[in-house]
Amino acid sequence: MLFCLATANSLRMNDGMSVALDTVELASPAKVNLMLSVHGPQADGFHALTSVVVALDFGDQLKVARAHGTADTLSCTDPEVPIGLDNLVLKAARLFREAVGEAVYFEFDLEKSIPMGAGLGGGSSNASTALLGMNQLMGERLSKFELLKLAAELGSDCPFFIDPRPSLMSGRGEVIKPLDSSLAEVLRGLPIALFRPNYSINTHWAYGQLRRHAPASYESASDAQLRVQEFIKSQEPRVLLFNSFEPIVGYKYISLACLLELLREKGISALMSGSGSCCFSILNENICSFSRLHEICCDAWGDSAFWVVTSVS
Numbered sequence: 001m002l003f004c005l006a007t008a009n010s011l012r013m014n015d016g017m018s019v020a021l022d023t024v025e026l027a028s029p030a031k032v033n034l035m036l037s038v039h040g041p042q043a044d045g046f047h048a049l050t051s052v053v054v055a056l057d058f059g060d061q062l063k064v065a066r067a068h069g070t071a072d073t074l075s076c077t078d079p080e081v082p083i084g085l086d087n088l089v090l091k092a093a094r095l096f097r098e099a100v101g102e103a104v105y106f107e108f109d110l111e112k113s114i115p116m117g118a119g120l121g122g123g124s125s126n127a128s129t130a131l132l133g134m135n136q137l138m139g140e141r142l143s144k145f146e147l148l149k150l151a152a153e154l155g156s157d158c159p160f161f162i163d164p165r166p167s168l169m170s171g172r173g174e175v176i177k178p179l180d181s182s183l184a185e186v187l188r189g190l191p192i193a194l195f196r197p198n199y200s201i202n203t204h205w206a207y208g209q210l211r212r213h214a215p216a217s218y219e220s221a222s223d224a225q226l227r228v229q230e231f232i233k234s235q236e237p238r239v240l241l242f243n244s245f246e247p248i249v250g251y252k253y254i255s256l257a258c259l260l261e262l263l264r265e266k267g268i269s270a271l272m273s274g275s276g277s278c279c280f281s282i283l284n285e286n287i288c289s290f291s292r293l294h295e296i297c298c299d300a301w302g303d304s305a306f307w308v309v310t311s312v313s
Helices: 088-100 122-137 144-154 158-162 181-187 203-212 221-234 245-252 254-265 290-301
Strands: 004-006 018-020 023-041 047-066 073-076 106-111 167-170 175-178 191-196 270-272 279-282 306-311
Touching: 023 122, 023 158, 023 191, 023 221, 047 122, 047 158, 047 191, 047 221, 047 306, 088 106, 088 122, 088 144, 106 122, 122 144, 122 158, 144 158, 191 290, 203 245, 245 254, 245 270, 254 270, 254 279, 254 290, 290 306
Parallel strands: 073 106
Antiparallel strands: 004 023, 023 047, 047 106, 047 167, 167 175, 191 279, 191 306, 270 279
8 A cells, every 4th residue: 555754744833734845755566467368459559358356565666756856866776767758758758748738747666676677567657656756746736537548548557556556457558446444455455476587578479479379368358257257256356367468478488487387286376477477376274375385486497586575555
């Protein structure tokens, strides 16, 4: 769940009313797709999909401040993250400035924990969190609906992070419907292990492979809905686990496919998130402990493999 920390004093009138914040710091969460069913390209060229997506307690931290100059700036703790004008955070700043119709500029300081090219939505989360931070600094000038529209311009995953509750995602990813509260409560606090090999997967390549192997690579929307209905009836998250990308990604990245197959043979629920390369497990301690799962992952991918234990927020 997103949280905000005012890291500089707000300006206050004598009656105690807050006028403006100088700086805000926000959590920028990772996500996993418990189900990601891709149905094929739409008329606009984007792929239609159905997904059940949840935010995690694990993620980045983004500090947003009003800039004194006339340019947006971005710094990041990870030197591998491109911080040029093509970064989604800086694109978000340009869109926000156009939307409010005011020449305001911002400084962004990103503490990066989410690996790039992992299917965890790190870039999308950062961009949407930037929108939320800028809007707070500007006194909530934009409504949630307006923020969602801006987020959809930035990327298909971005709208989810404006209000990252457990949700059913459709369209190209921009149509977000929060799950009923009873289902959301089933998912909140669910222990999740994230594990990723020492390589990333290009999302555009992955979608290209789906097209190349069509129609076998696509699943019908009706089949996806049957899986969702089974989850609603059983309230068992593991019945959702499905990812259209997994077969085509695993065909090239054999080490990923082999580990997932091994885990499933041991009765461990595991799935690739998004277009990869990060995978996750909803762990049942009666079957396998987190420490044992970590050992299995290191045996398969080496000690440099990314590993985090977290939970659904």
